[in-house]
Amino acid sequence: xxxxxxxxILSALLGACLGLETFEGHQVLRINPKxxxxxxxxxxxxxxxxxxxxxxxxxxxxxxxxxxxxxxxxLQSVKAFLxxxxxxxxxxxxxxxxxxxxxKQDMAESAQRExxxxxxxxxxxxxxxxxxxxxxxxxxHSFVEKIQIGESYEKRPLYALKFSTGGSARPAIWLDAGxxxxxxxxxxxxxxxxxQIASSYGTDSFVTSLLxxxxxxxxxxxxxxxxxxxxxxxxxxxxxxxxxxxxxCFGVDPNRNWDAGFGGCPLLAPPGPGASNKPCSDSYxxxxxxxxxxxxxxxxxxxxxxxxxAFLTLHSYSQLLMYPYGYKCTRPNDxxxxxxLGRAAANAIKSVYGTTFQVGPICTTI
Amino acid sequence: DIKDVGHKYHLxxxxxxxxxxxxxxxxxxxVLYHLGNKNVAPDVQxxxxxxxxxxxxxxxxxxxxxxxxxxxxxxxxxxDSHGHVPPELQPLHLLAWAASGFLVWQNSTENTQLQLAxxxxxxxxxxxxxxxxxxxxxxxxxxxxxxxxPWEMTVLWHPRDGVQVTRESRQPGHSSG
Numbered sequence: 232x233x234x235x236x237x238x239x240i241l242s243a244l245l246g247a248c249l250g251l252e253t254f255e256g257h258q259v260l261r262i263n264p265k266x267x268x269x270x271x272x273x274x275x276x277x278x279x280x281x282x283x284x285x286x287x288x289x290x291x292x293x294x295x296x297x298x299x300x301x302x303x304x305x306l307q308s309v310k311a312f313l314x315x316x317x318x319x320x321x322x323x324x325x326x327x328x329x330x331x332x333x334x335k336q337d338m339a340e341s342a343q344r345e346x347x348x349x350x351x352x353x354x355x356x357x358x359x360x361x362x363x364x365x366x367x368x369x370x371x372h373s374f375v376e377k378i379q380i381g382e383s384y385e386k387r388p389l390y391a392l393k394f395s396t397g398g399s400a401r402p403a404i405w406l407d408a409g410x411x412x413x414x415x416x417x418x419x420x421x422x423x424x425x426x427q428i429a430s431s432y433g434t435d436s437f438v439t440s441l442l443x444x445x446x447x448x449x450x451x452x453x454x455x456x457x458x459x460x461x462x463x464x465x466x467x468x469x470x471x472x473x474x475x476x477x478x479x480c481f482g483v484d485p486n487r488n489w490d491a492g493f494g495g496c497p498l499l500a501p502p503g504p505g506a507s508n509k510p511c512s513d514s515y516x517x518x519x520x521x522x523x524x525x526x527x528x529x530x531x532x533x534x535x536x537x538x539x540x541a542f543l544t545l546h547s548y549s550q551l552l553m554y555p556y557g558y559k560c561t562r563p564n565d566x567x568x569x570x571x572l573g574r575a576a577a578n579a580i581k582s583v584y585g586t587t588f589q590v591g592p593i594c595t596t597i
Numbered sequence: 598d599i600k601d602v603g604h605k606y607h608l609x610x611x612x613x614x615x616x617x618x619x620x621x622x623x624x625x626x627x628v629l630y631h632l633g634n635k636n637v638a639p640d641v642q643x644x645x646x647x648x649x650x651x652x653x654x655x656x657x658x659x660x661x662x663x664x665x666x667x668x669x670x671x672x673x674x675x676x677d678s679h680g681h682v683p684p685e686l687q688p689l690h691l692l693a694w695a696a697s698g699f700l701v702w703q704n705s706t707e708n709t710q711l712q713l714a715x716x717x718x719x720x721x722x723x724x725x726x727x728x729x730x731x732x733x734x735x736x737x738x739x740x741x742x743x744x745x746x747p748w749e750m751t752v753l754w755h756p757r758d759g760v761q762v763t764r765e766s767r768q769p770g771h772s773s774g
Binding site for chain 1: 678679680714715718720722732734736740741742743744745749764766768
């Protein structure tokens with residue numbers, strides 16, 4: 232009925248305002264075009280952007296079915312259209328949200344089964360769970376403290392762990408992960424590393440001597456907005472979730488947003504630049520250096536601290552161990568040391584399970 | 598550098614069996630990237646130095662299993678968000694991997710590095726002839742631009758004939774929610 236439709240539209244709008252993508256009332260239809268003419272009708276339907284149809288299988292040949300997700304608000308119009316054209320269809324999914332709710336439930340149940348008394352560092356977690364574990368690690372170890380270095384675009388806290396056994400502004404090491412939100416193994420690795428280091432202080436001689444002299448700052452989720460988005464909406468999301476004025480596309484690639492050779496020379500010969508000036512690109516560098524609050528917070532923190540000696544950042548996939556520079560191909564001053572350190576690290580990794588990491592400057596390695 | 602033609606690369610590769618990491622075969626290849634027209638796939642010539650392991654038995658098991666399904670096979674998100682592939686879907690994942698190799702070859706230039714990221718959807722289409730047909734929606738990851746590109750492909754397979762991609766079309770836009 233018209234009232235139903237109005238309610239559905241309003242609830243969809245409300246959901247959109249709250250930043251939720253909900254699929255309540257969305258149906259997935261399987262449409263069976265019987266000839267080229269009907270195929271043409273479906274291609275016409277596909278072009279009507281206001282209906283916001285999401286074709287899971289696009290119309291391409293009469294022999295093949297067309298699967299399309301139809302938002303609640305467009306259902307009546309689409310079905311009426313199909314029926315008036317004599318185009319056969321069946322309902323694959325009555326209510327998509329039901330299916331997604333069940334999927335979530337299944338995930339929660341299996342997570343529940345995996346969980347014993349302690350956090351499973353070997354599996355993926357939501358942002359809330361990760362932040363909860365940061366609190367837990369800080370409470371378990373006197374030399375571990377949870378600090379906030381800023382806020383994301385969508386106002387989520389940027390939490391880092393500070394490992395310090397004393398002193399005052401000791402020389403420090405920085406480690407961050409998840410700057411590209413879809414690289415889930417990095418956030419998980421950072422947490423694993425945090426737990427490993429916290430647990431081995433006092434028993435492992437290397438960790439103990441390191442933390443007795445230096446501080447470690449670990450930011451496990453450098454891009455929390457993107458990370459939440461990969462859980463709720465799009466597993467493949469990489470960038471931040473900032474709004475780009477004048478564009479339908481969101482987000483900036485935070486790892487192209489640093490104030491070092493910003494928006495500068497392409498890594499490779501055309502047509503593949505290292506950073507893009509187009510907001511819809513997954514490697515969009517943003518309107519200006521440090522435009523992203525997530526990036527600015529890290530840069531400011533490190534500059535204000537003043538005594539950082541090493542900076543490590545985790546990405547996936549590829550198994551590459553790289554050092555400067557990315558935006559130019561000249562060798563850094565410490566090239567010899569970085570190369571030999573990289574080789575030593577790669578050998579150490581290889582000695583555990585045989586995993587190979589390729590070592591070299593960013594410019595020539597990636 | 599071949600004047601007015603393109604760039605030729607001579608490669609020496611070691612192929613490793615996905616399912617048996619100790620099993621390797623050496624291979625030499627020549628790849629010619631054509632100048633100018635970027636819509637032409639690079640020429641590839643290769644020589645295997647040795648033999649690939651026989652997969653006859655596993656092929657037969659998979660073929661028979663799919664042929665005897667009452668309802669056409671359908672699946673989504675292989676691997677899932679956590680990187681898991683259920684055991685019964687592993688052969689299909691391998692098939693997608695092989696077939697997407699064709700997409701990668703057809704769409705590669707010296708400045709791209711394409712790889713299958715995920716099978717978004719796969720649907721079996723029943724056929725009256727001997728072939729198995731699967732309609733895939735895959736996501737390819739392009740390393741240089743970092744874009745995730747949705748792509749559709751129709752794949753035919755039979756134990757003796759191997760993999761064929763009979764239809765492929767790059768989808769507009771980005772992979773969306």
